[in-house]
């Protein structure tokens with residue numbers, strides 16, 4: 001059977017590359033190649049820049065309310081095609097249908113809708129300075145690059161294009177080479193909605209294509225989602241032409257469960273924050289610190305629910321709530337971390353092995369895994385694993401657990417479970433993380449800024465402030481009287 005071949009999406013249509021080079025994309029739940037994609041060669045790269053220049057000229061000349069109206073049409077199409085797009089995400093990522101059907105497209109559409117609404121509300125300032133005055137304009141940056149990770153491909157493309165386009169920029173987006181189709185679908189939807197050709201372009205490929213984007217002097221900004229190590233390379237390369245950067249990177253986030261917490265709720269949060277999207281979520285609370293007074297109760301309930309309530313299998317089956325990891329390589333990496341945890345003395349409470357469910361026997365599954373008896377200096381407690389692997393630790397002192405939670409170079413997210421409101425706020429204010437939850441975990445509405453402290457990131461996505469990251473301020477001084485000159 002022949003599989004489809006997708007070309008790059010440039011200037012409003014698919015464009016064939018000249019080298020003929022392609023890469024294959026596999027369904028992680030079946031290990032089968034589902035389609036091929038053409039790599040953006042030099043011809044495509046040059047065409048993408050020319051296209052984005054033209055797109056920018058047309059789009060930035062429109063009024064914000066015109067742009068808003070068009071983006072809202074794209075939002076409506078995204079919602080209409082929810083199921084078709086959710087299926088693309090399931091086949092590309094291996095995540096369960098029951099998640100993609102209500103989260104991936106929905107949260108992507110929400111963000112475009114949010115920024116479409118804000119676009120006409122962006123205003124400059126005006127101030128008198130004596131008889132003269134100045135005013136400011138919020139102008140778009142020009143061509144912005146977006147580089148995406150593979151865990152939420154369509155959502156990431158929406159989160160980056162929403163504010164960029166609302167502010168009047170053109171975008172060249174490179175999805176992850178593991179999951180390239182969602183961004184193509186979004187590009188088609190933008191055209192259908194009336195976004196002018198060239199405003200949103202999709203280039204395909206791996207690191208080399210990403211490097212080209214970060215180094216290209218015609219591009220004013222790079223918004224990157226991916227690993228910390230890649231983020232450092234992207235930032236170093238972007239420095240060559242002093243591009244603005246937004247960095248959404250990895251995490252090793254703590255969840256603190258105090259002894260007055262609703263333990264069942266805390267277990268729900270811990271399971272959501274480790275097993276949702278089979279553990280491939282940047283904000284996951286992979287270090288769970290439980291107060292010694294509720295520790296036994298917490299791990300007893302966690303073990304029972306993990307062993308009884310998780311259904312792995314064909315991700316398109318609506319009953320399945322644990323999907324396949326993105327690749328064989330990643331599955332091996334996650335299993336390697338589990339071995340390391342055992343070697344370094346942690347105790348497996350449950351899980352720990354690869355899984356081969358009857359409905360998806362060739363998929364890259366890993367059992368939901370919980371380690372107890374963990375120590376802060378173990379590899380599984382220090383490094384991001386990006387799979388369904390939870391480490392549980394004990395604490396009995398508030399100051400001590402805050403210090404332990406903060407003892408990491410990462411700072412993406414954190415959570416606290418307690419019924420004591422003063423304790424909750426006192427602790428959360430001391431945690432070094434950009435995204436925090438109290439008696440909740442993982443929710444990320446369009447209105448709320450998200451991003452990391454320390455090496456987890458730079459800048460923010462979502463929330464009002466993100467529009468500022470896609471505009472630059474022009475100050476205009478207006479003289480109202482004769483110039484006093486010594487010359």
Ligand code: NAD
Pocket residue numbers: 147148149150151152174175176177205206207208209210211214225226227228230231233234247248249250251281282283384386412452456457
């Ligand atoms: P990755 O860093 O391997 O790749 C991300 C993207 O960068 C891909 O599109 C890849 O092709 C591209 N790339 C690779 N090398 C490059 C280079 N030298 N220059 C430019 N681009 C390059 O990350 P991944 O494995 O796709 O995603 C998983 C990681 O993403 C995890 O660390 C996770 O925590 C992080 N993540 C963070 C967030 C967030 O919002 N903070 C969200 C999702 C994922």
